[in-house]
Amino acid sequence: MSVIEIKTHPVTHIIVRDFLDSSSKKKLLNSLLPIRENHLEKGDRVGLYKSFMSENVDLYKRISYLHELLEENPTLNRDCIDILENNIWRDDLRQAYANTNNLLFRTYPCSNISSMLFSQYEAGEGMAWHNDPTSFCTASYIFQFDDRQFLDGGDFLLSGALEIDNFSPEKFVTYSQENNFLIIFPSKAVHKITKISGYRYSLQYFVDYKE
Amino acid sequence: MSVIEIKTHPITHIIVRDFLDVTSRQKLVESLLPIRENFLERVTYTDPNGVERKSTEDTDMFKTGAWLFPLLEEKPELSRDCVEILENNIWRDDLRQAYEDTNDLLFRTYPYSNDSTILFSQYETGEWMTWHTDERNTCSATYVFTFEDRQLLAGGDFLLSDLISGTPPPEKIVTYPHEDNFLIIFPAKALHHITKTTGYRYSLNYSADYRE
Numbered sequence: 286m287s288v289i290e291i292k293t294h295p296v297t298h299i300i301v302r303d304f305l306d307s308s309s310k311k312k313l314l315n316s317l318l319p320i321r322e323n324h325l326e327k328g329d330r331v332g333l334y335k336s337f338m339s340e341n342v343d344l345y346k347r348i349s350y351l352h353e354l355l356e357e358n359p360t361l362n363r364d365c366i367d368i369l370e371n372n373i374w375r376d377d378l379r380q381a382y383a384n385t386n387n388l389l390f391r392t393y394p395c396s397n398i399s400s401m402l403f404s405q406y407e408a409g410e411g412m413a414w415h416n417d418p419t420s421f422c423t424a425s426y427i428f429q430f431d432d433r434q435f436l437d438g439g440d441f442l443l444s445g446a447l448e449i450d451n452f453s454p455e456k457f458v459t460y461s462q463e464n465n466f467l468i469i470f471p472s473k474a475v476h477k478i479t480k481i482s483g484y485r486y487s488l489q490y491f492v493d494y495k496e
Numbered sequence: 497m498s499v500i501e502i503k504t505h506p507i508t509h510i511i512v513r514d515f516l517d518v519t520s521r522q523k524l525v526e527s528l529l530p531i532r533e534n535f536l537e538r539v540t541y542t543d544p545n546g547v548e549r550k551s552t553e554d555t556d557m558f559k560t561g562a563w564l565f566p567l568l569e570e571k572p573e574l575s576r577d578c579v580e581i582l583e584n585n586i587w588r589d590d591l592r593q594a595y596e597d598t599n600d601l602l603f604r605t606y607p608y609s610n611d612s613t614i615l616f617s618q619y620e621t622g623e624w625m626t627w628h629t630d631e632r633n634t635c636s637a638t639y640v641f642t643f644e645d646r647q648l649l650a651g652g653d654f655l656l657s658d659l660i661s662g663t664p665p666p667e668k669i670v671t672y673p674h675e676d677n678f679l680i681i682f683p684a685k686a687l688h689h690i691t692k693t694t695g696y697r698y699s700l701n702y703s704a705d706y707r708e
Contacts, residue, residue: 387602392659418706419706420706471605
């Protein structure tokens with residue numbers, strides 16, 4: 286059963302341990318396996334992603350935008366998208382968004398469009414301090430494939446700063462790599478992934494509101 | 497000098513009395529005068545069920561308005577004071593500090609918006625706006641003001657509620673009677689309502705968002 290915690294330091298965010306039950310997690314991994322093998326691209330070559338990254342940001346990872354990929358390749362299994370999305374909007378998490386007593390999280394379920402990014406970090410890769418391109422929250426789901434183990438690093442660092450310009454990492458919280466772990470945080474909060482050994486996998490879920 | 501208050505009931509919002517200084521207010525009103533006289537049209541909006549509704553007698557929204565950015569692009573001879581004065585003052589230091597002081601991330605991230613719209617609205621006698629939410633996910637700012645030649649006589653109250661659907665219960669509503677030179681900044685997804693007016697009610701509705 287999932288363990289949900291609302292944190293307030295250094296900025297309001299939610300962490301969920303054991304996010305997916307074992308059957309859902311297995312289905313999700315199975316649906317991602319062909320994508321991992323055939324459809325990951327170097328992040329710095331993907332225009333959509335680069336469009337919101339500062340030129341100074343060091344981006345080292347392979348990625349795939351799942352909605353676009355599945356539209357292009359309808360034979361691929363949609364479990365990865367459906368399972369993640371359904372679980373982000375399940376009742377216990379909706380209750381947690383309301384319980385933060387923070388309007389950014391309370392209005393999170395008002396979003397009406399989403400995108401999902403499948404990310405793979407290999408040995409030596411990481412992500413510099415940055416923030417994300419939407420005005421809502423970002424959800425990051427961290428998981429492992431049985432055949433590609435994570436060895437070290439890959440920590441998720443979340444700071445209380447909402448601006449990347451003149452950012453200095455003074456106040457932040459560190460979440461060490463943990464399988465089946467979800468973190469939901471303000472998209473504008475500056476965050477970072479430390480360099481890893483082995484492999485690190487995640488799904489980033491972005492939402493927004495469009496007229 | 498402006499008086500800024502952060503309110504938490506029924507939802508976090510900010511009110512600003514005497515929002516603009518006398519000179520800025522005068523310039524803003526003067527720049528809106530030719531727009532008021534020549535460019536106001538019945539406006540459309542999308543109701544909370546996602547249905548686009550026109551402001552006609554068959555709907556529950558009655559007002560005329562003008563979207564200022566598209567209008568000024570189409571008519572470059574019009575003065576831009578109305579948009580510039582409002583926008584500059586919404587992002588001035590004392591208000592930025594207030595957004596931060598709410599200690600709420602919706603307001604704290606509001607200054608990072610990079611896309612805005614301004615709707616100039618006119619309510620005439622008998623006109624009003626039903627309970628509704630706005631088409632953004634950040635905050636909405638409404639600036640209420642008067643023209644000297646067109647006074648409000650009664651009504652035109654601004655009612656604000658919470659992130660709920662349907663008609664809100666009385667304990668979940670705060671009422672701000674009409675007040676000249678008054679700004680309110682509230683979550684765009686909070687229900688709000690304008691009561692029927694007698695005379696004229698004018699406002700500028702400023703919506704900001706973050707676009708890639």
